[in-house]
Amino acid sequence: MRGIGILMLSVLVCGAASAQEHTIKFATVAPEGTAWMNVMRDFEKAVEEATGGRVAFRIYPGATQGDERVVLRKIRAGQLHAGGFTGVAMGEIASKVRILDSPFLFENYREVDHILEKFDAEFRQAFLEGGYVLLGWAEVGFVYVFTNSAISRPEDLRSLKMWSWEGDPIAEALFREFNISPIPLAMPDVMTSLQTGLIDAFYSPPYAALMLQWYTRAKFMIDVRLSDAAGAVLVSRRVFEKLPPDIQTIMLNLGKQHFRRLTEISREQNASALEEMKKRGLKVIQPKEADYKEYKETSAVVRRKLVGSVYTEDFLKRVEQALEEFRRNSKSSP
Numbered sequence: 001m002r003g004i005g006i007l008m009l010s011v012l013v014c015g016a017a018s019a020q021e022h023t024i025k026f027a028t029v030a031p032e033g034t035a036w037m038n039v040m041r042d043f044e045k046a047v048e049e050a051t052g053g054r055v056a057f058r059i060y061p062g063a064t065q066g067d068e069r070v071v072l073r074k075i076r077a078g079q080l081h082a083g084g085f086t087g088v089a090m091g092e093i094a095s096k097v098r099i100l101d102s103p104f105l106f107e108n109y110r111e112v113d114h115i116l117e118k119f120d121a122e123f124r125q126a127f128l129e130g131g132y133v134l135l136g137w138a139e140v141g142f143v144y145v146f147t148n149s150a151i152s153r154p155e156d157l158r159s160l161k162m163w164s165w166e167g168d169p170i171a172e173a174l175f176r177e178f179n180i181s182p183i184p185l186a187m188p189d190v191m192t193s194l195q196t197g198l199i200d201a202f203y204s205p206p207y208a209a210l211m212l213q214w215y216t217r218a219k220f221m222i223d224v225r226l227s228d229a230a231g232a233v234l235v236s237r238r239v240f241e242k243l244p245p246d247i248q249t250i251m252l253n254l255g256k257q258h259f260r261r262l263t264e265i266s267r268e269q270n271a272s273a274l275e276e277m278k279k280r281g282l283k284v285i286q287p288k289e290a291d292y293k294e295y296k297e298t299s300a301v302v303r304r305k306l307v308g309s310v311y312t313e314d315f316l317k318r319v320e321q322a323l324e325e326f327r328r329n330s331k332s333s334p
Contacts, residue, residue: 021054022243024235027065027074028084029187034211035269036084036138037061039262040233043254050250055243067186069167075236082235086140088168090232094126096311099319100230103174103299106323109267112139112228114326115319132234135251136259140229141205141270146218148200151285154178154294160201163190169310171203174226174302190214205229206273207266215277222285224295233259 030036037059044057065071065080068089074080083089091098099105106112116123116137127134145151147160157180164171164182175182183199193199194217202214203226209215233255240248278284287295307313 022247023056023058024082024239025058025060025080026082026084027060027071027080029063029068030084031062031211035207035265036262039258039265040084043233043258046254046258047251050254051247055247055251063188067188069186081239082135082233084138084231084233086229086231087170088165090230090234091169091310093130093132093234094123096126096315097123097230097232098170098306099311099316101170101227102303102306102310103170103227104225104296105303105319106225106228107327109228110330111323111326115322118322119319127232127234128237131237133237133240133252135233135235135255137263138231138233138259139263139266140208140231141266142225143203143205143227143229144224145201145203145222145226146209146215146220146282147222148217148219150220150283151222152288152291154291154298157201161197161199163193163199163202170227170302170306173305174299177298177302177305191217194218205266205270206277207269210273210277215280215282218282220283220285221274221277222287224287224292226295226299 026040028036028040030040040059040061044059047055047057060080065074068083068085069092071080071083071085072089072092075083085093087098087101100112100115106115124134145157145162149156149160151157151160157178160180162175162180162182164175164184166184166186171182183193185193185199190199190202191212191214194202194214200217202209202218204212204214206215206221209218235251240251243251274284303316307316
């Protein structure tokens, strides 16, 4: 009987090992327990079930594998295979995708969805050429400036010790146009720098500011949507193309489904996070109409100055024209 038991156990172990043919190592800066990680866990489970256990994920949340740019280097080295990325990292893979993060491009989420749908093929191709496959967009949300000072005019920003994401050409161009000298730091260093006083202002979507606890070091938020921070879940093209065709299809279909849901959850969470922070004492500063106009006009100048280094002039024109047409149609519809 003991021999039969050992034999059955061996069969079960060998069967499980043979079923799991592919392991995908995934890393993200998103902490465990956030909406981003919750949906990623759901996606992991759905893929494993749909593939009969042939695919398994090994997930590293909370920047345990380093900042996004470090994760990219590890993927190139074959130590990791996939990741959840935002602007700076996406720009290193496919520069033109950064147009989604350009300042004051979008006024609302419907415009974001329209551009993502209209230029979907171009964005996917850009990622492919950069060596990655897009599994789904994972939008982070509209970005606001948080500070310890009550800013009343755009020119007041110059007095702040503003954080800038290290290596981000868009933030660099925007702050330069406003005559701000930011302090470039990797994302994992922001909280410590706020605590030590190295910086006293940062930019972030509300939900990220709440989950990362950055908001605890800020008293005010300027009610100006600087940009819509894009995000994406990407897998190495080299790794993806080694997967059987049926698994590739499963991952693409489930990715589109789950990460679309993540975007919708993220938008809801950003709205509720802002209300929660206001309850905890955060004061929201409403800019005057003239100041808002200055923010908008300066941002339009920045978009033009990014031509050539981030995206082409033709691509910027096509995106802006698509937005203008969408806005005209939206106004004329009931």
